[in-house]
Amino acid sequence: MSFPNHRPRRLRTTPAMRRLTAEYRLAPADLILPAFIREGLSEPSPISSMPGVVQHTTESLKRAAAEAVELGVGGIMLFGIPAVRDARGTASLDPDGVLNKAIRDVRAEVGDDLVIMGDVCLDEFTDHGHCGVLDADGYVDNDATLEIYGQMAVAQADAGAHVLGPSGMMDGQIAVIRQALEESGHKNTVILAYAAKYASAFYGPFREAVDSQLKGDRRTYQMDAANRREAILEVELDLEEGADMVMVKPAMSYLDILADVAAMSPVPVSAYQISGEYAMIEAAAANGWIDRRGAITESILGIKRAGADTVLTYWASEVAGWLKES
Secondary structure, three states, rough: OOOOOHHHHHHHHHHHHHHHOOOOOOOOOEEEEEEEEEEEOOOOOOOOOOOOOEEEOOOHHHHHHHHHHOOOOOOOEEEEOOOOOOOOHHHOOOOOOHHHHHHHHHHHHOOOOEEEEEEEOOOOOOOOOOOOEEOOOOEHHHHHHHHHHHHHHHHHHHHHHOEEEEOOOOOOHHHHHHHHHHHHOOOOOOEEEEEEEEEEEHHHHHHHHHOOOOOOOOOOEEEOOOHHHHHHHHHHHHHOOOOEEEEEOOHHHHHHHHHHHHHHOOOOEEEEEEEHHHHHHHHHHHOOOOOOOHHHHHHHHHHHHHOEEEEEOHHHHHHHHHHHOO
């Protein structure tokens, strides 16, 4: 094991050699594009804290989905922003509401050529911005929220979602949604559980993206950043309840959690490169402090290297385009 018999640099000599010996690779099918649609827009609305990302209209969302198909992107995760909110998020259940209609429109546009995913959570739909209904003390009522999640999941499955992404971190949400899907005849609808979702300071730009009405925080239901073992418990519970895939969110500051989950999970593992991660790289690149393309590629490779099978990233289509070029 001594020099000069061993020169690791031999395997780094040319781009072709580095490609040949790369341990991890990105492919367009590894990427999932999160996309926002806002009710009542006549044209796409840019999100100031996420340069290059917009709140879509129906037509621009369909174009984005069609482009994702052309580029070979694996899936699209849809988030809806309604015109009217209330305390129970009832717009989430309306078959013609913004999210359910968007699922139906995208499914009509791309069929089964793209995996269409719906966000099962109430935060975009409530006038208080929390992921569930509140009790008299302002505390999120877990069990009352589960009842709505079950109905919401069925509504999205009826609209044509291939995959449902319950992201509210309510105890028992996967079991309730799985039962609701079985009873409604949606036996083949996949559940991608946001199994280890942490309360994070890096969600800030997302809240602009969905026009969040949140006051306070979500620390009574999203996980504490100080906890590592707890993530395995959350994943194990979701698997027992019927999750088909699991997710770690955020990605950047939780690569250790992602590695832990990937090491024990018998099902595919996703990680969400969230809005704050996107915004930081875009801001640094805009100031000329880092190489934009290099930083984007490296950041997603790091998530893959930590164990993610798929990555939700706002750069999904752009990166897929780069991969096709190369």
